[in-house]
Amino acid sequence: MKTFALAGNPNSGKTTLFNALTGSTAHVGNWPGVTVDKREGVYKSGGARANIVDLPGIYSLSPYTPEEVIARNFILEGRPDGIINIVDATNLERNLYLTTQLLEMDVPVIIALNMMDEVEASGDGLDAAELERRVGVPVVAVSALKKRNVARLMERALAMPAERKGRSVLDTGRLQSAVDYYEKQGKSSPLFRAVKLAEGDEEELKDGGAAAIRADICAKYGDPEAEIADARYKYISSRLSSVKTRAARPAATRADRADRVLTHKIWGIPIFIVILFAVFHLTFSEDLFFIGAIASAAGSPLPSFADMGFAKLGESDIYANFGIALASCFYDGAVFSPGVTLTNLLNLVLGYASYGISVGTEAAGAAPWAAGLINDGIVGGITAVLGFLPQILTLFLCFSVLEDTGYMARVAFILDRIFRRFGLSGRAFMPMIMGFGCSLPAMINTRTLADEKERTATIRVIPFFSCGAKLPILTAIAGGICATAGFANVDLITYSMYLLGMITAVVAVIVMRSTTMRGEVPPFIMELPAYRLPGARNLMLHLWDKTEHFVKKAFTVIFASTVLVWFLQSFGWNWRYLGAENMQQSILASLGQLVQPLFTPLGFGSQLNEYGWVFAVAAITGLIAKENVIATFSVLAAMFVAGFEGTEDGVAEAVVMIENTGITWPALIAFIMFNMTTVPCFAACATAKAELPKGRFAWTVLFWIVTSFIVGSVCYTVLSWWWTIFLWLAAAAAASAVIILKNRGVIKFPSLRKKRVE
Amino acid sequence: MKKLCDFSVGESGRVTAVCGTGAVRRRLLDMGVTPGAEVTLVKRAPLGDPLEVTLRGYSLSLRKSEADCVQTEAGV
Known part of the structure; x- marks a missing residue:
């Protein structure tokens, strides 16, 4: 089967043509060493078959x-x-x-002239046959979007002779010595390489012999x-674009006006x-277009299903009546946004499934540990992770629409x-703002950043833009602080935390861009x-690509780590299964006690009483999914208050924790900030590992840990003893002075540089 | 002789030379900012920088500092 590489400019309709050619056979792989998608698929039509490899847009x-390096290496090697x-x-x-560069390679080339329909619609003319005569390779006018002439394109592509000698539109007489050199070396596409060498191409200059020839050419001709x-x-x-004739343009098109x-x-x-x-509203709002709020303001609040007297099933959010359960996915006291509705629908299915499984395990008389493994470990873990999917996809869809319409490029332009x-650069903004929704699509979106260091720095700070799953931590603990310390304004605390996260991100980027990045x-x-x-x-x-990617991860890395944490929190060192109420004897609790002293500068370490480890443990379980932090509080609250019933917003849990551990409010703020800036959930870690250049992931985890400790310590000490702010400012000034002096070359750390892998 | 960064909105000119070095210069050349190309400054971003220009029938954005490398002469 013949293999064709699909090459072209970004925004030329390359992906559309690729999809039109390969249909559903496409699959995404990674290029070795770099994280740019290599998409491959098979073209099938009648008896004809061909492999299509989609090169990056260049x-x-x-x-x-x-x-560009990837594309040329694929064609040459x-x-x-x-x-x-x-x-x-x-x-x-x-x-x-x-095209003029591709023609210099010793490979058959066919030109797919896309968007001819747009050219015709604007009244311009383009003579494809004339263009074919002038470039000397087949030219087929197609419309990738309407799938017009795609079969004709492939017919001619498959009929091309197997060999073609590269030709240049340049006068290459001066480069003959380089062409001869490459021919003697037996390299592919000598003409192409010779021209690149003359341009001072770094890839070609790696060859010492070639570099000498270039020096010779430069000496002769400049x-x-x-x-x-x-x-x-x-x-x-002068020769090619004259095949196009331009009609008179209207003064301003609709796009111009927009x-x-x-x-x-x-x-x-x-x-x-x-x-x-609007994007975030459509994805996350539980009160679409503020209908509920408006109705309440007008004095007639909309009733929820609980108000109407429908009972819930078991401990879950499912109603006993299926019709009501279904209806409550769309509305419950307020109309839900599409993102929330989809989440509810998925959770409804998952809820019934897990409810059924829990009833089933009980009926089958399973041992408590087996029931715990199935219900809390496996089912709980999978539903926690899959539960993100609808909102991630909704967010992704909105941003894809903005990207495909061309608006995203304008956003980068504005910012x-x-x-x-x-x-x-302005392009870094989109991934960061997406981080407020979910870190996963945000990290994937950094692919639009061309510079590797910029990309690494951006991926590292994305978790500081507090994602949707971290919101429950904020609201529960902020609520707890207000209830116990007598502050009035929960919103103010929440907003300050968001703001502090963003400030941390900005500071971290500035520090990274002046040191390691x-x-x-x-x-x-x-x-x-x-x-x-x-x-x-x-x-x-x-969207399908993203879903496949995410689901695969949910069932491998994330699943395994979830079960591991479940095991640690459910078993003691004597390998005996513990119920949720006896979590203080678990392996996880003793690990919590072990690391607890580390959190002393953050206010939730050794200064707390014997139950102080709950905060360390909650932070660890937060690695699975940040919602777990409050879920863990809920489980642990049962340890302090017999028969404790979990609440939806988690405030009661937080209050129990505060009253039983002796934690202060500055330490609680430090706890929130620690969770916001530390290692994100496993799903985000797996994405970061895939998206970061090789060898950067371990450093990134270290970066997250160090940052969260510093931020947490600053919050705790400054809020407890205001004058410590001067110590931190002095430390920051000293650190900036060292960085500035080092970057100016005044001081050097020779030994440190050698140890650095980066 | 006028630099592209000194254009006022709506002004056109013909590129005479592209100075600068390395990646920036190469990228400008690759994007078609070569001697002889006709460029028009369409607008400035809301904060005054970067700029949007049209050339060879498409829109290109570049920063003032990058437009500083582009020498032009009065258009036709």
Whole structure:
């Protein structure tokens, strides 16, 4: 079976064409060593079959971005039988720039001229047959979105001869010595390599012999780098792009008018905030369009199903009446947003399943430990993780729509100025803000960042943007503080915590960008793609990819770790199964007691009484899912108060903990901040490991632990003894002085640098 | 002679030279900012930077500091 590589500019419809060619056969793999998707699929039509490999979207084959290096290495070393070069007909000149480079390789090339329908609709003309004559390789006009002419494209691709000699649009006479050198070495595509060498390409300069030849050429003719790019574009505009005829344009298209509003000098930023709010509202709101709040304000609050007298089933949130249970997924005193509704529907199914399983295990007379393993360990773990899925997907769908319409690029454009101050580009904003919803899609979204160091720094601070699962910790403990310490305003505490998380993120980014992740602010020379309506099919395939990825993880890494923690909290050192009430004798509790002294600077360590370990344990169980922190409180409360019933908001649990451990309110604030900035849940860790460059994950975990200890200690000491703020400020000033002096080269740490792996 | 970063909104010009070094220069060249290309400054971002320009029939955004590398002459 022949293999074709699909190459083209970003935004040229490459993914759409790939989906049109391969249908549902596509699967995602990782490129070795780097985390850029390598998508592969099979084209099937009648008897014809072909392997299609989707290369990353690139503008050129110079080795300045990982995508470009990957694409060229695949073509040069992976030896595909041909390249399908997708060219956006609405943007011919810049797209053909890549084509002129591909043509220099010794590989058959076919051009898929995409978006011809848009060209025709705008009244322009493009003579595909004439273009084919001029470039000397087959050209087929297609519409990837409408799947027009896709079969014709593949027919001609499969009919291409197996061999093709690379040709250049440049005058390559001066480079003959380099071409001869590569031919003698037996390298593939000598002409392509010779041109790249002349451009000062780092990949080619690694070869000492080639570097010497380049020095020779430069000495004779001067540095050819600019000349080459210039000559390509000159050739394109004089010989190739003239096949396109332009009709008169209307003064302003609809997209122009939309753009004028969306990036408006004054309204641009407010509009963006509203759009962002709408996305989160659709994903997380339990009161869609504030209907419930408005009704309450009008004096006639909407009733919930409990108010109407429907009873709940067992201990769960399922109603005894299935119809009501189903209805309560959409409405319960207020209309739910799509994200919440989907979560409820999934939880309804999972709830019935786990309820059934718990009834079943009881009926079967299973041993208590077996029932505990099945119900609390396995079922509890899986439902906790799968429960995130609907909201993650809703959030992802919204952001995919914003991405595909071209608005996301404008957001980066609007915000670049602010982010540059922190050493990041405007593109880093989206993943960070997504972190407020869930760290998982946020970390995946960092793929839009080209610079590896910027990407690492961004992934590391994403957990500091407190995700939806951390909100229960905030509300429960803030509620507990208000109930015991006599503060009036819960919201104020919650908002301050969010703010503190963001400040931590900004400080951490600035510190990283001036120490281990040091580097120039990456350039912001970026295409602003034309506004387009997103294709539903593409969105769905995109979502399916994410779902598959996530579910696979839920049932492997996350599942195993959940069962492990369940085991540790349910068994004592004598291997005897303990009920939830006897958790103080468990292995987990003794581990908690062991690490408890470490938390002394944070206020929940040795200064607490014999039950002080509950906070350490709650933090550990939070690794599975942050909701577990309060769930653990609920379990542990039964230890202090016999027959304790859990509450929905967790405030009562927090109050029990505060009264029985002797913890102070500054320590509680420190506990919240510690949980917010420490190692995120296992699901987020697994994603971070997959997305970070090799060898960075261990450092990242260390970074999270150190940061959370510092933030927690600062909160506890400053809130307990206000004057300690001066000590921290002095320490911060000293640290910045050391960093600045080191970066200026005034002081050096030779021994430290050697030990550093990074 | 005028630098692209000194354009006022709506102004056009023809690129004469791209200075600077390394990745920034290479990227500008790859994106079609080469001598002879016609560029128009479409707008500035709400906070004054980066800039949006059109050239070769598409929109490109770049920072002022990057536009500083682009020399132009009055357009046709």
